Amino acid sequence: MATKLRARPAHAPGPTYLSYTPNGRKLVTVGLNGALRVFQHDSDDEPAVIDVPTDNHFAVAATNDFILVGAEDGSVTKYSxxxxxxxxxxxxxxxxxRDIAISPDGQWAAVASDELEVKVVNTQDMSRVMYLREHPRPAKHVSFDISGAMIAVSCTDGLVYVYSLSSEQPQLVKRIDGLIKLLDNEAEASSKAVWHPDGRAFAAPSSTRDFQVVARNDWKLQKAFQGGHRGDISAAAWSPNGALLVTAGVDKSLVLWETRSQKMLKSFxxxxxxxxAMQxxxxxxxxxxTNNNGELFIRENFAPNEHAKLLKIALQHAPTNADPLNDISGNARRPMPNGVKPNGHVRSGDDYIEGLLDDAMSQDGADFIEDDDGAGYAEEPNRNGKRVARSIEGPQAKRQTxxxxxxxxxxxxxxxxxxPWKGNRRYLCFNLTGFVWTVNQETHNTVTVEFYDRQEHRDFHFTDPYMYDKACLNEKGTLFACFGSSHHPAILYYRPHETWxxxxxxxxxxxxxxxxxxxSLSDSCIVATTTAGYVRIYSLFGVPLKMYRLKSSPAVTCASWRDYVMTVGNGPVGGDGMTRLLYTIENVKxxxxxxxxxxxxxxxxxxLKSVFFSEKGDPCIYDSDGVLLILQHWRTPGQAKWVPLLDTKTLDRLAGGKKEESCWPVAVANNKFHCIILKGGEEYPYFPRPLLSDFEFRIPISSAPNGDEDEINSEVTLRKSLEEEYVQSSLQHSLIQDLVENTSATQTQKLEATGLEREVDKVLLQLLAVECREGEERGMKALEIATLMKDRTGKMLEAAGKVAQRFHREILSEKITHLAERRMVGLVDDDEV
Known part of the structure; x- marks a missing residue:
């Protein structure tokens, strides 16, 4: 497929810059005019325009939720x-x-300006600022490593300064000379250090117009991408898996490289x-x-077909001298998404590199830090694994690669x-009973519980010194949980709505x-899974009923309904490097x-996005593909199967990707899926509280009609509709029949099972009529439909015979009559044709 070049209107002629959100759904551009443009990925719609009070914007960086924009007036502004x-x-x-970089966890932003210092500011609390001051001249570029614990600062003096943020005060780790050239801050040429996705190296434009790799273990020059440009390099970007590299030059060149061999694949x-700027x-x-003329270009199918497969392989090694050739087959090693958690104050998420330094792979004893810059600082892990700055005395500190x-x-x-938190608010629970939300007041939280039926229950709120971060709500009470702190251990708190x-x-x-x-909270018990691998079950009044350790650990989530408890945990590793989720359902009573x-x-x-029980007590899950599934035959060991109830991508309002909307699951009740519609690429609902929407189940049996009027009114569409209705009614009958056979069912439930059985046969009768209208050649399928009928009295088969006679299908009528006679004397099994 040929490369498709897409030019988009962006900004006034002049320097223009861009940034993708990490999830790839939005692309933000900034330029000289007083507006920001937000483009939706894979959409031809006009971009959203954010009018701003500043102009002459030279930097932009984005997270999924907000963007930071740097301007000529020295301001860095946060936009939602x-x-x-x-x-x-x-x-x-x-x-x-001049440049902005956001740490991978979105918590810190490094700002380079024409001042002599680089500011590193917390994106949630502007009062928390760190300063990088070891470079003597203004910085032109800044970039975080994959862990967020190191920053590479490209200075206008022609040196790259590497700072560590793992200790309380930022420390200079290394000055790298002989790599980048001396540039003015306003130069179109780049000197930015671009970290390879595996975190073991970065590369930067060299003074010889090459793209030079620098290894993290010893900060020495490694392999280089050479001969691609006649002028200085102006921008560069690794592919997400590090297998490809693209560079651009001030000579208006654009070059695609293979990382493993540093081979030039194509010059555009x-x-x-x-x-x-490019990404x-x-x-x-x-x-x-984006370029220096206010333009944005989106090149689809950028990597040619013969090289596009490189984008689908696993994370590749950075091209260093000590590395063997990377595996570019399907057997390539998967990226490590879960590393050792750093103990520094900058990040609280997973750290891919810092935790590996003590478990390094090579034994070459290469110098990790050289004290040739006179700063006298290096990092060493203490006995607790924390990195603390200390002076280097005597021999140089050695680290394994x-x-x-x-x-x-x-x-x-x-x-x-x-x-998650959005500003100072978040929802702790959201269901058909009501919702629980909390507000961070710094020293404490305030929790509010609101109900939809205010005649049955009264809203309440309270001051929360424990800072509860989890909650469950039902008709009987509200359950809360919080993490432990220096003042108290982890706590479970239950508050009933009514008491005598x-x-x-x-x-x-x-x-x-x-x-x-x-x-999780049900009408009869309280369930908590813990980081110790335990499942703790209590009665509603705090009596510990059971405690056991999960076989599949660590635990992921749990749900409960009456006496049934469902737990989900991590199981064996699949071929994609991810653990398979395992679930267990038990009756506690x-x-x-x-x-x-x-x-x-x-x-x-x-x-997995959500786990819950339906109103009738059947386990349901909702996944990131927007598919709602229900568990059939789950009361019989070894017989359970997950059946799709609804694929939200096939909803009329979402079909075809015309709108960037998604569903946030709430509940399954009254044979409908209740959810919140999220618009504009949002992942979670926010305040003010959005309204609930509900959708009928639509099992994805076949593709939806294409919208043609003749097609919609055709027998084909009618048949598809009836076939989907049959599968759905059969599923509902199966679920209620399992409940009747395995529990002390009420008379209402038994009548519902009988009614659903009749509904199944009615749909089959309609489907049989459609087949009879099609002609005699459909007779065998019509007879097969008749055998699916569940009625034992013979009335439905008698009706089926009359339908066949009405359409003059005499042979079919005789066979249906014969089938009814044999079924009455018990000679035909339900599944016999």
């Missing part, structure tokens, strides 16, 4: 991508801002201006870049119905060091296991 509006002025310099001759899309074969170590990618625990005694709410503390990973360590049905690359 959820509302496309300004949030705050994050930091200000007295001179123009359709660039007419100097490219100043690969995080998942697609798309390269976007870090290398990627494969580790399985586990599914992190989550609480169904909760959202003076006080029935209760708290229980978990053993020190054990944290709550997820909680009877101490019976319904399903034990069965695999959760999720395709490769699809994540």
């Amino acid at each position: 991508l959820l509302t496309n509006s300004m949030e705050e002025m994050l930091v200000r310099s007295s001179l123009p801002v 001759n359709d660039v007419h201006n100097v490219i100043l 690969w899309h995080p998942t697609d074969n798309v390269l976007s870049y 870090p290398g990627p170590v494969w580790q399985p990618q586990i599914h992190e625990p989550f609480q169904p119905g909760s959202t 005694t003076s006080r029935t709410d209760w708290r229980t503390e978990l053993p020190k060091g054990e944290e709550v990973s997820s909680i 009877r101490d019976e296991i319904c399903q034990s360590e069965d695999t959760l049905a999720l395709p490769d690359g699809v994540e």
Whole structure:
């Protein structure tokens, strides 16, 4: 497929810059005019325009939720991508801002300006600022490594300064000379250090117009990408897996390279201006870049077909001299998504590199840090694994060379119905009973519980000194949980809505060091999974009923309904390097296991988004592909299967990708899927509280009609509709029949099962009529449909025979009559044709 070049209107003629959001859904551009443009990926719609009070913007960096924009007046402003509006002025310099980099966890932003210092400011708290001051001249570029614990500063004095943020005060780790050339801040040429995705090296434009790699283990020059440009390099970008590299030059050149061999794969001759910024899309074969003429280009299918396969392989090694040739086959080692957590104050998430230094792969004893800069600082881990700055005395500090170590990618625990912090607010629980939300007041939180039925329950709120981060809500009460702190261990707190005694709410503390990973609440019990691998089950009044250790660990989440408890944990590792999720369902009251360590049905690359029980008590899951599934035959050990109830991508309002909308699951009740519609690429609901939407189930039996009027009114469409209705009614009958056969069902439930059986036969009768209208050649299928009828009295088969007679299908009528006679005397099995 030929490369498709897409030019988009961007900004006034002049320097223009861009940034993708990490999820790849949005692309933000800035330029000389007083507006920001937000483009939706893979959409031809006009971009959203954010009018701003500044102009002459020279830098932009994006997270999924917000963007930071640097301007000539020295301001760095934070704009929300959820509302496309300004949030705050994050930091200000007295001179123009030249570059901005955001740490991988989105918590810190490094700002380079024409001042002599680089400011590193917390994106959530502007009062928390660190300063990098070891470079003597202004910085032109800044870039975080993959862990967020190191920053490479490209200075206008022709040196790269590497700072560590792992200790309380930023420390200079290395001055690298002889790499980049001396440049003015306003020069179109680049000197930016671009970290390779595996974190073991970075590369930067050299004074010889090459793209030179520098290894992290010894900060020495390694392999180089040579001969691609006649002028200085102006921009460069690694592909997301590090297998490809693209560079651009001030000579209006654009070159694609293979990382492993440093071979030039293709040189593009359709660039007419100097490219100043470019970036690969995080998942697609798309390269976007902006130039010095206010233009944005989106090149789809950028890597040619013969090289596009390189984008689909696993994370590749950085091209250093000591590395063997990387495996570019399907057997390549997967990237390590879960590393050792850093103990520095900058990040609290997973750290890919820092934790590997003590478990390095090579034994060559290469110098990790050289004290040739006179700074006298280096990092060494203390006995607790923390990195503390100390002076280097005597021999140079030695470190083993870090290398990627494969580790399985586990599914992190989550609480169904909760959202992350957005500003100072978040939802702790969201269901059909009501919702729980909390506000961070710095020293404490305030929790509010609101109900949809205010005649049945009254809203309440309270001051929360424990800072609860999880909650469950039902008709009987509200359950909370919080992490441990220096003042208290992890706590479970239950508050009933009604009581006939003076006080029935209760708290229980978990053993020190054990944290709550997820909680659930039913009409009869309380469940908590913990970081110690335990499942703790309590009665509604705090009596500990059961405690056991999960076989599949660490735990991911849990759900409960009446006496049934469902737990989900990490199981064995699949071929894609991710653990398979395993679920267990048990009846706590009877101490019976319904399903034990069965695999959760999720395709490769699809994540679990929510787990809950339906209104009738059947387990349901919702995945990142937007598919809602329900568990059939789950009360019979070994017979459970996950059946799709609805693929939200096929909804009329979402079909075809015309709108960037998604569904946030809430509940399954009244034979409908209740959810919140999220617009504009949002991942979670926010305040003010959005309205609930509900959709009928639509099992994806076949493709939807294409919209043609003749097709919609045709027999084909009618048949498809009836076939989907048959599968759905059969599923609903199966679910209620399982309930009747395995529990002390009420008379209403038994009548519902009988009614659903009749509904199944009615749909089959309609489907048989459609086949009879098609002609005699459909007779065998019509007879097969008749055998599917569940009625034992013979009335439905009698009706089927009359339908065949009405359409003059005499042979079919005779066979249906014969089938009815044999069934009446018990000679025909249900599944016999």
